[in-house]
Amino acid sequence: MTLSTSIRIIRNGRVIDPASHVDAVRDLYIDDNGLICQNCPEEGSVSGDHIIDATGKWVMPGLTDLCARFREPGHEHKADIYHESRAALASGVTSVCIPPDTEPVIDSPAVIDLIQQKSDCHITPRIFTLGAATVGLKSEKLSEIAALRDAGCPAVSNAGLPVSDHRMMRNIMDYSASHGMKVFLYAQEGYLAHHGCAHEGRVASRMGLAGIPAASEIISITRDLALIEITGVEAHFCRLSTAQGVRLIEDARRHGLPITADVAAHQLFLTENDIIGFDSNLHVLPPLRSESDRDALRQGVIDGTISAICSDHQPHETDAKLAPFAETEPGMSTMDAFLPLVLKLATDDIVPLETLISCCTCHPASIVGKTSGQLSPGHVADIAILDPEPEWIYQTDQGLSRGKNSPFNGWSFTGRISHTLLAGRLCYQRD
Amino acid sequence: MSLSLQLDASGDLKHFLTVEGLPYEMLVSILDTAESMTGVTVRSIKKVPLLRGKTIANLFFEPSTRTRTTFELAAKRLSADVLNIALDSAATLKGESLLDTLRNLEAMYVDMFVVRHSHSGTAHFIAQHVAPHIRVVNAGDGRHAHPTQALLDVFTIRRHKPDFGSLCVAIVGDILHSRVARSQIHALNILLTGEVRVIAPRTLLPVDVESFGVRVFYDLEDGLRDVDVVIMLRLQHERMQSGHLPSEYEYYHHYGLTRDRLQIAKPDALVMHPGPINRGVEMSSSVADSPQSVILEQVSHGIAIRMAVMSMALARTPTTP
Numbered sequence: 001m002t003l004s005t006s007i008r009i010i011r012n013g014r015v016i017d018p019a020s021h022v023d024a025v026r027d028l029y030i031d032d033n034g035l036i037c038q039n040c041p042e043e044g045s046v047s048g049d050h051i052i053d054a055t056g057k058w059v060m061p062g063l064t065d066l067c068a069r070f071r072e073p074g075h076e077h078k079a080d081i082y083h084e085s086r087a088a089l090a091s092g093v094t095s096v097c098i099p100p101d102t103e104p105v106i107d108s109p110a111v112i113d114l115i116q117q118k119s120d121c122h123i124t125p126r127i128f129t130l131g132a133a134t135v136g137l138k139s140e141k142l143s144e145i146a147a148l149r150d151a152g153c154p155a156v157s158n159a160g161l162p163v164s165d166h167r168m169m170r171n172i173m174d175y176s177a178s179h180g181m182k183v184f185l186y187a188q189e190g191y192l193a194h195h196g197c198a199h200e201g202r203v204a205s206r207m208g209l210a211g212i213p214a215a216s217e218i219i220s221i222t223r224d225l226a227l228i229e230i231t232g233v234e235a236h237f238c239r240l241s242t243a244q245g246v247r248l249i250e251d252a253r254r255h256g257l258p259i260t261a262d263v264a265a266h267q268l269f270l271t272e273n274d275i276i277g278f279d280s281n282l283h284v285l286p287p288l289r290s291e292s293d294r295d296a297l298r299q300g301v302i303d304g305t306i307s308a309i310c311s312d313h314q315p316h317e318t319d320a321k322l323a324p325f326a327e328t329e330p331g332m333s334t335m336d337a338f339l340p341l342v343l344k345l346a347t348d349d350i351v352p353l354e355t356l357i358s359c360c361t362c363h364p365a366s367i368v369g370k371t372s373g374q375l376s377p378g379h380v381a382d383i384a385i386l387d388p389e390p391e392w393i394y395q396t397d398q399g400l401s402r403g404k405n406s407p408f409n410g411w412s413f414t415g416r417i418s419h420t421l422l423a424g425r426l427c428y429q430r431d
Numbered sequence: 432m433s434l435s436l437q438l439d440a441s442g443d444l445k446h447f448l449t450v451e452g453l454p455y456e457m458l459v460s461i462l463d464t465a466e467s468m469t470g471v472t473v474r475s476i477k478k479v480p481l482l483r484g485k486t487i488a489n490l491f492f493e494p495s496t497r498t499r500t501t502f503e504l505a506a507k508r509l510s511a512d513v514l515n516i517a518l519d520s521a522a523t524l525k526g527e528s529l530l531d532t533l534r535n536l537e538a539m540y541v542d543m544f545v546v547r548h549s550h551s552g553t554a555h556f557i558a559q560h561v562a563p564h565i566r567v568v569n570a571g572d573g574r575h576a577h578p579t580q581a582l583l584d585v586f587t588i589r590r591h592k593p594d595f596g597s598l599c600v601a602i603v604g605d606i607l608h609s610r611v612a613r614s615q616i617h618a619l620n621i622l623l624t625g626e627v628r629v630i631a632p633r634t635l636l637p638v639d640v641e642s643f644g645v646r647v648f649y650d651l652e653d654g655l656r657d658v659d660v661v662i663m664l665r666l667q668h669e670r671m672q673s674g675h676l677p678s679e680y681e682y683y684h685h686y687g688l689t690r691d692r693l694q695i696a697k698p699d700a701l702v703m704h705p706g707p708i709n710r711g712v713e714m715s716s717s718v719a720d721s722p723q724s725v726i727l728e729q730v731s732h733g734i735a736i737r738m739a740v741m742s743m744a745l746a747r748t749p750t751t752p
Contacts, residue, residue, distance in 0.1 A: 200638050207551055208573050208576070209573075324552045324573075
């Protein structure tokens with residue numbers, strides 16, 4: 001079986017499709033348009049090359065990752081579409097949202113075309129570019145948001161840069177709402193976060209690191225919720241990090257505001273305690289917060305307040321992390337360990353498996369307005385097949401991402417992707 | 432983590448990066464070694480051959496006079512060769528990375544780096560990346576630690592008031608930005624000091640400072656009651672620009688140590704300051720120059736402590752490969 005082979009039958013796997021509440025051992029059929037279909041192809045019409053025997057394996061929808069940086073264009077010294085795509089597909093990720101903080105910034109259809117052209121040269125997951133809400137992400141001038149929508153952006157965002165001017169944020173929301181565009185919000189109030197590199201608390205105080213208080217996220221969410229209420233824009237809060245942030249989102253959702261939220265997988269494991277020792281791989285934004293914050297994030301995933309888990313993959317070149325903690329570039333390379341990390345929450349009995357799979361498949365897909373992430377007939381056959389048995393130790397030097405800046409180096413995981421399909425075509429197969 | 436980095440397998444000092452987590456015995460052993468070094472510093476030939484043939488590089492990425500000079504003197508009195516490199520004006524400005532600078536110095540067969548840098552964790556970072564035979568001494572990293580300063584402070588206290596269990600020590604001023612205060616608090620707590628207080632407005636205190644094992648006072652006069660040792664911290668001028676304080680005038684008015692206020696403390700209370708002093712900001716001249724002030728003793732003890740730390744860290748090193 002070679003790459004690009006179209007698969008027609010996945011036999012005898014444990015099909016887990018949270019969207020249709022299916023979790024059963026069965027065959028899965030794919031038609032010649034790459035859609036999942038009801039009926040088995042006629043006997044004899046499909047050769048063995050087009051059949052995957054998934055006995056003992058899990059057959060899941062391909063993952064949708066709402067935030068991963070592939071670093072092209074502009075930061076090819078860190079990573080590139082080719083390598084990060086391979087890492088994503090090997091993690092079962094079939095759709096990826098790329099934030100607009102490339103160079104040039106994704107604030108015009110031309111940059112989207114460029115990314116499209118570059119990705120056309122390789123086998124990649126589906127790439128959704130998030131448009132920059134403001135020109136150059138400078139929060140001074142609105143981008144041509146309607147043009148970005150027409151060029152295929154599912155949403156606009158100001159990436160990791162705070163929009164400090166409330167009137168500008170209101171304009172982003174009002175204008176996006178009038179063009180049916182969703183807004184992705186990264187909640188960090190800039191003045192309080194000023195030069196911070198760690199969660200403001202006991203650990204940062206001891207280590208003498210400038211802190212970012214939880215209030216930075218809380219103020220930002222509170223402001224944005226007030227503006228969402230008056231503009232009616234559909235909004236998605238990215239990478240929550242605090243317990244109080246989760247509560248604010250929960251309340252607002254209860255009051256019917258059109259919002260969703262995600263969390264980065266690493267925030268569900270790591271805390272401020274992990275930065276003792278100044279490992280720069282743990283320098284990340286939002287910062288790793290307290291244990292009670294982490295527990296509240298886990299609870300938010302369990303109760304549905306947080307409906308998506310993203311990788312927040314940020315590969316860096318080695319030099320970006322070879323400096324004293326605060327001087328290093330924030331972000332960790334997480335794609336290689338993304339799915340194993342998420343599934344570890346089920347293995348460790350922290351979050352139910354079905355919830356976790358929803359948070360990586362149908363939920364994030366629907367946040368970007370896609371119907372993928374489901375395995376019922378008629379849906380596109382973007383599929384991840386996982387062998388749940390193997391225990392393995394993640395080593396960054398054996399990972400596919402060019403970013404080796406992972407704090408999960410040396411962690412042991414259970415379960416590994418064996419095949420990934422895009423519209424029924426095999427695009428990754430583990431040797 | 433710091434511990435495994437600082438001590439070797441047999442528990443001896445390898446690098447000296449932070450006071451936090453240092454075993455009581457190790458701390459006392461450094462103080463005792465420093466005590467024996469004070470003999471060297473007052474005799475007519477102020478030199479011992481302990482580190483003859485060793486090369487020590489002072490890497491100061493931030494300006495310093497007192498600390499750099501006393502490290503230099505300490506190294507010279509141990510008969511080591513000393514390189515003074517002020518990097519705030521040298522290589523880093525030419526775009527050379529910190530690690531490249533270190534690699535170059537390693538290639539010059541340096542045995543020890545004494546490092547000061549504006550970022551917390553720099554000494555840890557360097558200790559993790561230098562060749563295994565090289566020792567690192569932290570001469571101040573960001574707001575994190577200034578371990579030799581803290582040890583010379585407790586050394587000075589011990590010489591006057593050796594029973595730490597009965598002492599109440601107050602640290603006054605900009606705790607938030609102070610690596611000195613953090614290291615002092617750890618050192619005092621390791622020595623089981625009766626009570627450690629910090630006195631400052633909230634804008635100059637780290638979040639959760641109580642978790643360091645201190646009692647917090649916002650009012651200087653309340654905080655000075657029954658205190659045996661008052662440590663005043665230096666106030667940087669930029670604290671006014673950054674909105675932490677309204678003015679030096681108001682700071683002195685509420686937190687400046689004057690003769691009258693000093694009388695609230697115990698009659699024989701020691702007055703200390705890591706230097707350099709801003710007279711009329713942290714304390715009045717009459718206090719700085721009073722018999723209770725041991726500020727200049729601190730400077731002299733700095734040499735003995737640094738001799739102790741350097742000789743202990745380099746004691747068992749193999750010669751440069």
